[in-house]
Amino acid sequence: MPICQICPRGCQLKEGQVGFCRARACQxxxxxxxxxxxxxxxxxxxxxxxxxxxxxxGSKILSYGSFGCNLRCPFCQNYQISMAGQNQIVHQxxxxxxxxxxxxxxxxxxxxxxxxxxTYNEPLICPEYIKDCAVLLKEAGLKTVLVxxxxxxxxxxxxxxxxxxxxxxxxxxxxxxxYDYVGGNLECVKQNIASAYGKCHVEVTTMIVPTKNDSVVExxxxxAWLASLSPDIPLHLSRYFPRYQCEIPTTPTDTLYRLxxxxxxxxxxxxxxxx
Numbered sequence: 001m002p003i004c005q006i007c008p009r010g011c012q013l014k015e016g017q018v019g020f021c022r023a024r025a026c027q028x029x030x031x032x033x034x035x036x037x038x039x040x041x042x043x044x045x046x047x048x049x050x051x052x053x054x055x056x057x058g059s060k061i062l063s064y065g066s067f068g069c070n071l072r073c074p075f076c077q078n079y080q081i082s083m084a085g086q087n088q089i090v091h092q093x094x095x096x097x098x099x100x101x102x103x104x105x106x107x108x109x110x111x112x113x114x115x116x117x118x119t120y121n122e123p124l125i126c127p128e129y130i131k132d133c134a135v136l137l138k139e140a141g142l143k144t145v146l147v148x149x150x151x152x153x154x155x156x157x158x159x160x161x162x163x164x165x166x167x168x169x170x171x172x173x174x175x176x177x178x179y180d181y182v183g184g185n186l187e188c189v190k191q192n193i194a195s196a197y198g199k200c201h202v203e204v205t206t207m208i209v210p211t212k213n214d215s216v217v218e219x220x221x222x223x224a225w226l227a228s229l230s231p232d233i234p235l236h237l238s239r240y241f242p243r244y245q246c247e248i249p250t251t252p253t254d255t256l257y258r259l260x261x262x263x264x265x266x267x268x269x270x271x272x273x274x275x
Contacts (some may be wrong), residue, residue: 004031006125007070007152008185021125022085023068033126037099038091040081041065041120044106044113050147051236051273055166055201056114061145062103065120066129067091071149072183073172075209075246082121083244096129100136107142115143115165124152127160134163150189157192166201168236169193173206173213174222181212190225197229205236205273208251208259219259220266227266234269241274 004011004019011019013026023035045063047056067089069082076082081089099116106113115137118130123146134144143165150157150169171189172182179186196202204226208214226233237259240251256272263270 002026002029002031005153006127006156008188009070018085021068021070021122022083023066023121023125033128034086035066035068035091035126036129037093037095038066038086039064039094039099040067040084040089040091042094042099042102044111045117047114047117047145050117050119050145050168051205051271052145052166052168052201052203053236053271054203054234054269055145056143059114060106060111061114061117061143062099062106063117063119064094064099065118066123066126067121068125069122069149070125070151070184071122071172074181074244075207075240075242075248076244077207077241078120079244096132096136100133100140100142103137103142104140107140113142115145117145117147119145119147122149122151124148124150124156124160127152127156130160131163138163149184150192151184152188152192154188154191154195157195161196161199164196164200166203167196168203168205169196170205170207171222174218174225175213178213193226194229197233203234203236205238207238207240207274208256209240209246210248210251210255212248214251214255214259216259216262219262223263223266223270231266231268233267234271235263235267236271236273237263239272239274
């Protein structure tokens with residue numbers, strides 16, 4: 001049986017079987033992306049919504065999302081699409097040339113458009129579609145942006161990285177215990193953040209969940225590690241709200257500001273979001 005090479009989970013799939021991410025399946029003995037070009041959400045967003053505060057601030061960007069994810073965050077904010085499979089949500093095929101043509105059209109309108117952001121669900125479970133669009137975007141003089149959990153094999157990440165202009169990586173927390181909680185591997189994500197820095201614009205987001213990843217000690221370790229790459233890497237601390245399968249009470253704003261103060265001992269740019 002073939003083994004999926006995209007992420008550390010390494011799903012071994014029988015013919016016709018769909019992987020953990022719900023977006024890749026074994027067809028004719030080969031693992032292929034069944035969510036290739038299958039759009040569930042397309043919208044023109046402010047670049048700050050990604051969030052990217054230090055990359056063409058004030059711009060709009062066409063945002064594209066499909067279905068599926070290779071983590072299982074109990075608090076997932078986009079669970080309707082990221083936790084859905086092929087037959088659980090409405091989707092429509094948009095070919096790369098069609099999506100890029102829309103991006104070009106929007107770029108020519110008064111409000112403008114920077115390019116395409118692959119977001120909403122986990123985009124890197126389908127790097128094939130990102131690459132096919134990114135080549136066309138570059139030809140059109142537009143930007144390719146990723147909003148990702150960063151939880152893919154470093155080989156996969158490095159193959160797509162030359163096509164990316166900016167990325168926001170969701171660093172869920174800074175202990176493996178926390179990554180066990182969301183179903184992932186901390187060192188994998190750290191390795192990809194380190195790989196991305198210096199090759200494209202990088203910002204990092206951490207959603208603060210009470211009792212789970214809200215300690216000052218953990219934030220100090222995270223901020224110090226990011227600063228070891230560069231103190232110029234922007235960090236976004238996002239407020240958690242009860243969602244999906246998680247009923248932990250909403251993050252107090254005081255917690256966010258306390259962690260912001262700690263992170264600012266190491267990083268120049270620490271932003272509070274979702275308040």
